[in-house]
Amino acid sequence: MDKAEVASILDEIAGLMELKGENPFKIRAYQNGARALMASTEDLNLLVKENRLTEIKGIGKGLSENITTLMTTGKLPFYEELRKALPPGLTELIRIQGVGPKKAVVLFEKLGVKDLPSLEKAAKEGKIAKLKGFGQSTQDNILKGIAFHGEHAQQHLLEEAQETARLIIEELEKVPGVKRISACGSLRRQKEVVRDVDILVASNGATAKIMERFVHLPSVTRILGQGETKSSVLFHSGIQADLRVVTDAQFPFALHYFTGSKEHNIAMRQRAISRQMKLSEYGLFKKGEVLVPCRDEKELFAKLDLQYIPPELREDRGEVAAAEKKALPELIETKDIKGVFHVHSTWSDGTVELEEMILEAQKMGLEYVGISDHSQIAGYAGGLSIDRVKEQGKVIDALRKKFKIHIFWGSECDILKDGRMDYPDDVLKNYDFVIASVHSFFKMPEAEMTARVVKALKNKYVTILGHMTGRLLLKREPYALNVEEILKAAAGENVAVEINALPDRMEIDWRLMPHAKKLGVQFCINPDAHSKGDLHGYPRGVGLARKGWLTKADVINTLPLDKITSWLKTHRS
Numbered sequence: 342m343d344k345a346e347v348a349s350i351l352d353e354i355a356g357l358m359e360l361k362g363e364n365p366f367k368i369r370a371y372q373n374g375a376r377a378l379m380a381s382t383e384d385l386n387l388l389v390k391e392n393r394l395t396e397i398k399g400i401g402k403g404l405s406e407n408i409t410t411l412m413t414t415g416k417l418p419f420y421e422e423l424r425k426a427l428p429p430g431l432t433e434l435i436r437i438q439g440v441g442p443k444k445a446v447v448l449f450e451k452l453g454v455k456d457l458p459s460l461e462k463a464a465k466e467g468k469i470a471k472l473k474g475f476g477q478s479t480q481d482n483i484l485k486g487i488a489f490h491g492e493h494a495q496q497h498l499l500e501e502a503q504e505t506a507r508l509i510i511e512e513l514e515k516v517p518g519v520k521r522i523s524a525c526g527s528l529r530r531q532k533e534v535v536r537d538v539d540i541l542v543a544s545n546g547a548t549a550k551i552m553e554r555f556v557h558l559p560s561v562t563r564i565l566g567q568g569e570t571k572s573s574v575l576f577h578s579g580i581q582a583d584l585r586v587v588t589d590a591q592f593p594f595a596l597h598y599f600t601g602s603k604e605h606n607i608a609m610r611q612r613a614i615s616r617q618m619k620l621s622e623y624g625l626f627k628k629g630e631v632l633v634p635c636r637d638e639k640e641l642f643a644k645l646d647l648q649y650i651p652p653e654l655r656e657d658r659g660e661v662a663a664a665e666k667k668a669l670p671e672l673i674e675t676k677d678i679k680g681v682f683h684v685h686s687t688w689s690d691g692t693v694e695l696e697e698m699i700l701e702a703q704k705m706g707l708e709y710v711g712i713s714d715h716s717q718i719a720g721y722a723g724g725l726s727i728d729r730v731k732e733q734g735k736v737i738d739a740l741r742k743k744f745k746i747h748i749f750w751g752s753e754c755d756i757l758k759d760g761r762m763d764y765p766d767d768v769l770k771n772y773d774f775v776i777a778s779v780h781s782f783f784k785m786p787e788a789e790m791t792a793r794v795v796k797a798l799k800n801k802y803v804t805i806l807g808h809m810t811g812r813l814l815l816k817r818e819p820y821a822l823n824v825e826e827i828l829k830a831a832a833g834e835n836v837a838v839e840i841n842a843l844p845d846r847m848e849i850d851w852r853l854m855p856h857a858k859k860l861g862v863q864f865c866i867n868p869d870a871h872s873k874g875d876l877h878g879y880p881r882g883v884g885l886a887r888k889g890w891l892t893k894a895d896v897i898n899t900l901p902l903d904k905i906t907s908w909l910k911t912h913r914s
Contacts, residue, residue, distance in 0.1 A: 343508050344385045345501045346578045351375035356432050357423040359442035373399040380874025399692045428455025461487050481600035496534040500844035505580050506538050516554050518547020520589050523597035529652045529885035533847040537581040543592035555584045593635045599624035604657035624834035653888040672887040675880045677899040682711030684868035689714035690722035691871045701873040703746040708902045711752040716763035749773040758782045760796025769802035778807030787821035795830045805865050808841045809849050837897050842882030843869045854889025864896050
């Protein structure tokens with residue numbers, strides 16, 4: 342099993358334990374273990390082999406033993422017993438927005454609801470609204486949750502797909518005869534969610550061996566198809582992976598074609614036709630089917646008189662017209678990031694001690710790190726009381742003398758229901774920066790939610806708007822918000838809008854970024870880190886920024902230390 346599959350099972354175990362009403366601390370241990378595992382940058386197989394799983398913060402001895410059993414045998418008796426004790430469809434219910442473990446148990450006991458079809462039937466027949474403690478609004482929300490789940494049922498987070506692709510590529514690179522290999526599709530275009538993993542290989546003569554290795558990869562649960570040039574498999578995680586093998590001469594054309602998007606490919610084919618040429622996955626051809634050889638994609642674009650279009654931009658959103666004019670922006674790169682904000686520690690809901698997080702950021706070669714634990718109202722996340730804020734400030738001052746990396750002290754401060762900040766101004770003024778975030782009352786009407794956020798943006802101590810729409814990919818829809826008003830307010834108040842790199846947030850939506858940029862919005866790419874591994878996740882945010890046509894100049898944390906310090910001070914004044 343790979344890391345994503347093990348983490349998925351740990352999450353499922355937590356859900357099963359919730360359904361059985363087991364100890365909340367044990368449940369949280371599995372949830373934290375899944376998160377810590379995904380955040381770890383080390384090779385899971387190596388950690389198991391060397392018996393070092395407990396070195397990961399959040400994984401104790403018992404959890405380590407269970408993970409080792411899973412990795413070495415592919416089974417876990419404890420997990421199997423939990424699954425047998427409950428109807429198989431019940432765990433799927435708690436993934437529906439509006440249905441928690443307690444509600445799922447009531448629905449099972451009172452209405453015999455044991456899976457999604459029976460849940461939908463009960464809701465449509467109005468039976469759920471009649472249950473004590475439920476009501477019409479709960480029933481309506483459950484129906485919306487079912488529709489949302491159905492829409493995204495076959496999708497996977499980018500991080501999970503990246504991990505699967507990495508493992509496939511690592512294994513196939515070992516096969517003699519593999520000349521070039523790359524992920525394609527929406528994964529290569531850095532879409533926040535993907536349906537499957539597409540892998541392209543260039544080989545001259547080793548096709549059978551490559552296919553055989555692919556269909557027998559670890560964690561493959563089913564071979565969906567196996568042919569001479571294409572094979573498909575299903576992994577334990579539910580991700581489908583497709584492999585295509587082409588010749589080395591065909592590789593640049595196939596790479597472009599299978600990267601997509603479909604709409605981009607249509608625009609490119611039309612461009613080729615306008616030049617009396619034909620473009621397909623097999624090549625670029627002149628009249629008479631004469632191949633125009635290209636060594637790579639850059640040469641392919643050049644043959645069509647275009648500036649090279651990075652994969653992230655290939656969505657038919659004006660990239661071909663811009664490339665014709667040589668007007669594509671120089672997109673931001675990971676190396677441009679000088680430091681990160683939005684970093685949590687064990688002072689609130691982080692899994693790693695403050696000093697460890699700072700040390701990890703320093704080891705990464707960053708110039709600065711912004712610590713921002715939760716504010717007081719976030720009791721569920723260990724939010725800091727005002728007395729603890731003062732205490733943390735003293736600790737930060739002491740740590741600044743110890744580390745080479747510069748430490749900015751901040752807070753992820755909740756935006757209260759009425760738009761006030763969770764701390765008064767005489768507390769906020771002591772911070773170097775403040776991230777304003779909504780963590781409650783998600784179902785407010787659009788006008789009220791918009792007014793709430795705009796009011797927070799007008800607080801002179803707010804420097805960054807955190808995860809703007811509150812969406813959780815594949816789990817929760819964004820709350821109602823007039824995005825245009827929020828973006829205009831952020832630009833007018835000189836508040837940076839966060840690009841949150843957590844795998845299930847990945848916002849703001851890349852489709853909004855070009856317009857936000859025109860309005861004068863500045864951005865800040867943040868890891869929203871709760872562990873050392875999370876700190877390393879900010880490149881996902883860079884990929885999202887690239888997809889939104891952003892440059893180095895659009896992102897404040899590309900500024901070196903002296904300039905970001907000046908930016909923060911100027912904002913305050």
